Amino acid sequence: xxFKPKIVIFVCNWCSYAAADGAGMKRAKYPAGIKLIRVMCSxxxxxxxxxxxxxxxxxxxxxxxxxxxxxxxxxxxxxxLRRAKLLQKILDQLGVxxxxxxxxxxxxxxxxxxxxxxxxxxxxxxxxxxxDYKADTLFSSEVAETVEQGSExxxxxxxxxxxxxxxxxxxxxx
Amino acid sequence: xxxxxxxxxxxxxxxxCEESLVDLNxxxxxxxxxxxxxxxxxxxxxxxxxxxxLADKEITVSFINGAIRTxxxxxxxxxxxxxxxxxxxxxxxxxxxxxxxxxxxxxKESILDRAYIESESTVNPEKKLPKMxxxxxxxxxxxxxxxxxxxxxxQVIDVDYYIPGCPPVPDVVKNAIVALLKGALPPKGSILTPxxxxxxxxxxxxxxxxxxxxxxFKRPYEIMDNGDCFLQQGVICLGISTRTGCESSCIxxxxxxxxxxxxxxxxxxxxxxxxxxxxxxxxxxxEQEIDAIMDTIVDPAGLFYRYSLPASILxxxxxxxx
Ligand code: SF4
Ligand code: SF4
Ligand code: FES
Numbered sequence: 001x002x003f004k005p006k007i008v009i010f011v012c013n014w015c016s017y018a019a020a021d022g023a024g025m026k027r028a029k030y031p032a033g034i035k036l037i038r039v040m041c042s043x044x045x046x047x048x049x050x051x052x053x054x055x056x057x058x059x060x061x062x063x064x065x066x067x068x069x070x071x072x073x074x075x076x077x078x079x080x081l082r083r084a085k086l087l088q089k090i091l092d093q094l095g096v097x098x099x100x101x102x103x104x105x106x107x108x109x110x111x112x113x114x115x116x117x118x119x120x121x122x123x124x125x126x127x128x129x130x131x132d133y134k135a136d137t138l139f140s141s142e143v144a145e146t147v148e149q150g151s152e153x154x155x156x157x158x159x160x161x162x163x164x165x166x167x168x169x170x171x172x173x174x
Numbered sequence: 175x176x177x178x179x180x181x182x183x184x185x186x187x188x189x190x191c192e193e194s195l196v197d198l199n200x201x202x203x204x205x206x207x208x209x210x211x212x213x214x215x216x217x218x219x220x221x222x223x224x225x226x227x228l229a230d231k232e233i234t235v236s237f238i239n240g241a242i243r244t245x246x247x248x249x250x251x252x253x254x255x256x257x258x259x260x261x262x263x264x265x266x267x268x269x270x271x272x273x274x275x276x277x278x279x280x281x282k283e284s285i286l287d288r289a290y291i292e293s294e295s296t297v298n299p300e301k302k303l304p305k306m307x308x309x310x311x312x313x314x315x316x317x318x319x320x321x322x323x324x325x326x327x328x329q330v331i332d333v334d335y336y337i338p339g340c341p342p343v344p345d346v347v348k349n350a351i352v353a354l355l356k357g358a359l360p361p362k363g364s365i366l367t368p369x370x371x372x373x374x375x376x377x378x379x380x381x382x383x384x385x386x387x388x389x390x391f392k393r394p395y396e397i398m399d400n401g402d403c404f405l406q407q408g409v410i411c412l413g414i415s416t417r418t419g420c421e422s423s424c425i426x427x428x429x430x431x432x433x434x435x436x437x438x439x440x441x442x443x444x445x446x447x448x449x450x451x452x453x454x455x456x457x458x459x460x461e462q463e464i465d466a467i468m469d470t471i472v473d474p475a476g477l478f479y480r481y482s483l484p485a486s487i488l489x490x491x492x493x494x495x496x
Contacts, residue, residue: 046446047447048442048487052442052487054488079454082454082456083449085453085464085465086449086468086471089475090446090475091488
């Protein structure tokens with residue numbers, strides 16, 4: 001298949017990043033379209049980050065954290081799990097297929113599992129094809145230009161045309 | 175001296191924003207006589223041609239309410255932008271897309287089918303749909319184009335200020351008008367309400383515990399409201415992620431907040447932020463239990479993006495199959 005998906009993976013510093021490191025040490029291979037972003041904990045991943053990743057061109061997004069019970073900050077991965085569950089439902093309603101967003105637990109020693117999980121993700125997204133997200137607006141650059149000048153006009157132009165009494169009177173009533 | 179010119183235009187809206195001007199009581203008469211209205215379809219008979227004849231920047235301020243869905247709306251807001259020094263997005267629909275923006279969950283074709291063919295009260299055996307051009311008795315009639323989706327105002331033109339709310343409340347409108355008259359406007363792009371969450375001003379704030387924990391979500395009609403914070407009672411309230419300024423209108427009417435004032439400045443979009451906050455207070459770590467609790471949230475995207483779908487990160491180009 002020609003399509004080379006872009007996949008963003010948020011990896012927690014203490015487990016999954018170490019697993020990725022281990023995979024590197026073993027010289028294991030995974031596709032170049034997979035981009036890792038290291039965060040301190042899977043609980044740090046705000047759903048806004050995930051939407052933003054899709055918005056900026058990711059075809060798939062993944063969060064990886066420590067196994068339940070192993071989070072360095074105790075509860076962070078449970079938080080990630082709860083958020084992911086709700087976000088998954090929302091993404092589905094927004095037309096983003098389930099396979100494009102995944103949460104996985106990968107511990108520091110699981111370099112092989114890391115490789116397996118990312119390759120699976122890659123293949124699934126490859127099957128789905130590009131997300132092809134383009135922000136659609138009716139904004140024309142021509143209008144934007146005229147506007148840039150307009151907004152520099154000082155607010156005085158409003159007060160100039162009203163005499164002081166009038167302004168005060170309105171203010172009082174308001 | 176000439177009075178400043180102003181316009182008050184509506185796009186895809188319900189008319190509630192016009193109504194909110196009337197909420198200014200007698201002051202509205204003063205305001206309307208102090209300015210020279212050049213366009214206000216709800217109350218005055220001006221033609222688009224009158225606006226076209228004005229010089230560029232001749233209008234001091236245009237208040238535009240409603241979301242953008244048709245070519246007529248696009249044309250008019252672009253015209254007003256050209257003729258105005260300030261454009262103020264007035265109300266939730268123009269600020270974020272609003273309730274009309276929920277139409278982005280459906281394809282244009284299914285909306286037209288529903289409205290003109292399938293709806294129970296419609297008799298249309300020939301399955302006629304509106305067309306942009308129709309010839310009647312040799313004369314050509316035109317209708318505006320109905321776009322594929324709904325846009326917030328700043329997705330169509332540059333916007334100077336935002337007055338949020340569905341509809342805006344009198345105090346916010348008053349403060350905006352006073353700021354405009356005094357020439358004391360904040361930096362361009364500002365939302366003209368305080369930058370903090372509704373919870374901070376909420377009368378039920380006292381009963382909101384430091385740590386919320388919820389085992390089941392209920393809909394407003396399923397509780398016997400005891401006057402405590404809605405979240406504490408298990409009813410989703412979006413006050414946690416919504417900008418204040420509405421004087422807790424819904425809360426005072428014993429209903430939870432649905433987010434019409436939009437997000438605070440440091441939040442990219444309120445929908446996913448709200449979903450994040452709501453997920454965090456679910457009181458279990460067991461996956462199956464989490465699933466069961468999540469199932470008690472009916473229509474999450476429609477809930478969290480009720481007023482902001484077109485302006486949301488992915489809602490800008492939502493991929494809909496329906
Ligand atoms: S969550 Fe709702 S009810 Fe509770 S304090 Fe915030 S705004 Fe008020
Ligand atoms: S309580 Fe929420 S939904 Fe109600 S008016 Fe205020 S911001 Fe809007
Ligand atoms: S530190 Fe790894 S998930 Fe929290």
